[in-house]
Amino acid sequence: MFKKVNLCFLAMSLVYLVANGCADKPVAIKDEKTAAMKQVEVKLVSPVKQKLVHTISQPGTLRANEEAMIHAKVVGYAALVMVDIGAKVKGPVYETGGKLVKQGSKLLVVDVPEIVEEVQHKKALMDFAKVGVDLEKKQAEVADAFLLSTEAGLVEARAGIQRAQASYDRWHSENKRVSALVQSKVLDEQTRDEVLNLVKAAESTKDEIMAKVKHAEATVAKSKAEAAKARIAILSAESRLDVTKAELRKAEALAAYTTIYAPFDGVVTKRSVDPGKLVQDNSSPNTEPLFIISQIDPVRVVVEVPEIENAYVNPGEDALVTFHALPGKEFSCKVSRISWALDSSSRNLRAEIDLPNPEGILRPGMYASIRIKAVLAEAFVLPLGAIVRTPDGAFGFKIVDGKAQKVDLKIGRVEGEWVELLGTREAGSTSDWKPIDTKEAFISANVATLSPGQPVSVAATAQK
The missing domain is CATH 2.40.50 (OB fold (Dihydrolipoamide Acetyltransferase, E2P))
Known part of the structure; x- marks a missing residue:
């Protein structure tokens, strides 16, 4: 009997609990709808035109400004x-x-002893070539002096021609006069024969002088050739000297590599x-x-920028560099240079940032984190909190007659806390997007919790 009473009591309790639970659920839904339509206080914001800042975050490596492998x-x-x-x-x-x-x-x-000996050998060859040049110059002086002597002999020989011709002319004339006197029986034939012999002697002297002149002329020509040959010999000796000097410089240059x-x-x-x-x-x-030499002041941070971000990175862009090994330290700087062309294998753009390093705390090989801030063109923007983004598009809310009215938004880039606004139109409309009106105000925050038609009021201080 007692067992049956307990079972009945448990059954009645279970029915009561189920009934109460089912009765409470509609009440909760009703309370949520009531809360959703409760008037809320909001702030407003209007589109503003400003430059967006695109931040590119990439890892990088610290490298020496210059590095040389010494061989x-x-x-x-x-x-x-x-x-x-x-x-x-x-x-x-x-x-x-x-x-x-x-x-x-x-x-x-x-x-390198053989290089030292080679230098000494080239020096000896150069000294020998110098002596050769001096010798050729002396021989040229001798040839020039001999040429002067032969030219003087030629002048003397040519002067003898005139003397011999004068003697010949005199005795030839005398022979004519004596012959006439012999025919007149004034002089005997013996006198005529003596004069005739003198004419023949003068003629022989004349021929002898002419031969001496020809010999002197040939000697002068030979002397001129010898003098020209001596000058060419000087040029040849000087060329040999230049060759030995060049060989010595080459040997000395090679010897300089020993240090x-x-x-x-x-x-x-x-x-x-x-x-x-x-x-x-x-x-x-x-x-x-043998050695590796690194220049550590300044140093350069190398960062590989992905292809999708490369258009935003240019020399002069602001950057912020931090290092895992230096917690708490930040280095504000600018992009120093870029490679302009993308690497054909990785499709990345190489960017480099120079950092001064007077204290030497930045050491090549350190891991770096880089944030490059690229300033974009001016655009109309709204705060990120004023926009709800869904797969079907973006929307926001504005206030009409004290209630929240949904508005479809055409958005562009999202950079940090700002969203580029390209156009607006009524919610659900398929009409063309309206241009931006800077006087149009939108609810600035918590728009995801609002419902169309929900009563709203503007807070005392509106966000601009």
């Missing part, structure tokens, strides 16, 4: 290693025109050579660099 030009043994990792080095000093004034810091001296200098101001970040080690040249692609 040897000649093969030899490391004689003197001048620096170690962490050492600060100085680069060369040049004049305005590019002439070297002072070499950079010494890094390494390579011992390796720093190419710019920086820090030695790697060293892989010890005294006595055989130093190889860089003819093999697998040759390990």
Whole structure:
């Protein structure tokens, strides 16, 4: 009997609970609808025209401003290693025109005895060539002096022609006179024969002088040729001297490679050579660099910008750089340069940002986070809170007769807290979009909680 009473009591309790639960549900729905239509206080905002700022966030890597892998030009043994990792080095000093004034810091001296001997050999050849030039010049002086002597002999010989001709003319005339006197029996024939012999002697003297002149002329021609040959010999000797000088400069240039200098101001970040080690040249692609020199002030941050964002990145754009290894530090800067062309494999645009590093706290290889802020063209915008975005489009609310009225919105870019507004029209309409009216006010916040026709009131201070 007691068991049956308990079962009846439990059954009645269950019916009562179910009945009460079913009765409460419609009451809750009614309360929610009532709350939804309750008047709410809102703020208004109108479209404004301003420049949007597009922020591009990408990881990056800190690199040295300049980095050089130092290899040897000649093969030899490391004689003197001048620096170690962490050492600060100085680069060369040049004049305005590019002439070297002072070499950079010494890094390494390579011992190559055969190059030293080659330089001495080229110096000896150059000295020998100098002597050859001097000898040819002396021989040219001798040839010039001999030419002058032969020319003087030619002048003398030509003067003898006149003398011989005068003697011949005299005795020839005398022979005519004596012959006439012999015919007149004034002089005897013996006198005539003596004069005739003198005529023949004068004629022989004349022929002898003419032969001497021809010989003198031939000697002068030969002397001129010898003098020209001597001058050519001088040019040849001077050319040989120039060749030996060039060979000496080449040997000295090769010898200069036995001392390796720093190419710019920086820090030695790697060293892989010890005294006595055989130093190889860089003819093999697998040759390990002897040193790596990095310029660390300034440094550059390298960031790879995806193709979809590349149009927004240009030199001069504002940027903010942070480093995981330096929490709390931010570096405001600008984009220094871009590659302009996208990498064919990654389709990324390379952008670089220069950062001053006087204290040396920024070290190559550090991981960086970069935010590049690209300023876009002016556009009409509304706060993000004034717009509801759905798959079917965007909408907002404005106030008409104290109630919330839904308005369809045509939007463009969304940048931070602002949304580009391109046009408006009545909710559900398919008409053309209306141009932006800066006097039109929209509810500025919490629009997703509003319902069309819900009573609203404007707060005392409206957002502009």
